[in-house]
Amino acid sequence: MDDPYARSAEYMDILIADAWGLFAPGLVEALSGLSGETDVTVDLGAGTGRGVETICAALPDNSPVLAVEPSPTLRAVLLARAHGDAHLRARVTVSPTDALNTPLPERIRALVAMNMIGHLSPDDRRELWRRIVPRLIPGGRVILNLSPPTRPVGITRSRMASSSVGDLTYEGWASAEVAGEHRVRWHMTYLVQRAEGRPVSEVTVDYDWWVMDEAELSKELTEHGLTTRQVGHPDAGLYVAIRTGGQLRHQD
Ligand SMILES: C[S@@+](CC[C@H](N)C(=O)[O-])C[C@H]1O[C@@H](n2cnc3c(N)ncnc32)[C@H](O)[C@@H]1O
Numbered sequence: 550m551d552d553p554y555a556r557s558a559e560y561m562d563i564l565i566a567d568a569w570g571l572f573a574p575g576l577v578e579a580l581s582g583l584s585g586e587t588d589v590t591v592d593l594g595a596g597t598g599r600g601v602e603t604i605c606a607a608l609p610d611n612s613p614v615l616a617v618e619p620s621p622t623l624r625a626v627l628l629a630r631a632h633g634d635a636h637l638r639a640r641v642t643v644s645p646t647d648a649l650n651t652p653l654p655e656r657i658r659a660l661v662a663m664n665m666i667g668h669l670s671p672d673d674r675r676e677l678w679r680r681i682v683p684r685l686i687p688g689g690r691v692i693l694n695l696s697p698p699t700r701p702v703g704i705t706r707s708r709m710a711s712s713s714v715g716d717l718t719y720e721g722w723a724s725a726e727v728a729g730e731h732r733v734r735w736h737m738t739y740l741v742q743r744a745e746g747r748p749v750s751e752v753t754v755d756y757d758w759w760v761m762d763e764a765e766l767s768k769e770l771t772e773h774g775l776t777t778r779q780v781g782h783p784d785a786g787l788y789v790a791i792r793t794g795g796q797l798r799h800q801d
Pocket residue numbers: 554565593594595596597598599600617618619620623646647648649662663664665668
């Protein structure tokens with residue numbers, strides 16, 4: 550797999566930390582009232598594990614989590630986070646696979662896909678829902694966020710995140726251009742600086758991102774029998790899609 554995070558992975562955890570201050574309460578709300586305590590919650594594209602931490606804190610101690618992460622560099626941080634905390638270590642399984650190739654459990658309590666759905670094309674998403682939805686337990690859910698832009702438009706370069714560790718400051722800058730009918734191309738720059746802006750290093754990364762808005766998401770998931778609603782702080786762009794009633798439909 551072509552890993553868009555190969556060169557930026559070292560910055561991801563510290564630069565996404567503030568955003569998780571917004572996402573975590575919404576994710577906790579989206580997970581509330583789930584049945585099937587011992588069924589698996591899947592965190593797809595788990596990154597460095599901030600979502601895994603939030604899921605484990607929100608669900609009972611006997612609820613297992615499958616953290617799927619294709620990027621070896623991000624997975625190293627994820628595995629270290631899971632290993633370093635006794636509560637996570639006992640219940641988090643880290644899978645070195647991707648959305649469409651990961652072996653799935655028979656029964657899925659929730660599928661969490663935070664800050665990652667734009668990596669999947671519309672065809673890949675359809676295939677994902679086709680695999681996931683029949684395995685969702687009644688009341689099971691898909692939880693994901695749509696990050697702006699939700700339409701294919703250009704975005705002017707701006708600083709997305711900044712954090713300091715010791716003597717160094719880490720900044721993530723981003724701009725986007727239209728790359729297709731449902732796609733933008735992000736141009737990311739990661740700057741490391743000493744005091745007074747003296748540069749230490751600069752890494753640039755480009756990757757494509759599939760965009761959709763709330764109406765498109767809702768329509769797509771309705772076709773798979775899920776009912777979608779917004780959850781959490783409106784700025785988080787977070788949605789929960791619930792499978793109401795019915796039996797498990799997975800037959801493999
Ligand atoms: C912006 S990061 C978000 C990480 C994490 N979910 C978070 O919010 O902190 C996007 C993640 O999606 C993962 N990813 C990219 N393509 C993927 C795919 N086809 N299947 C599963 N994960 C994928 C990346 O490796 C990365 O971990």
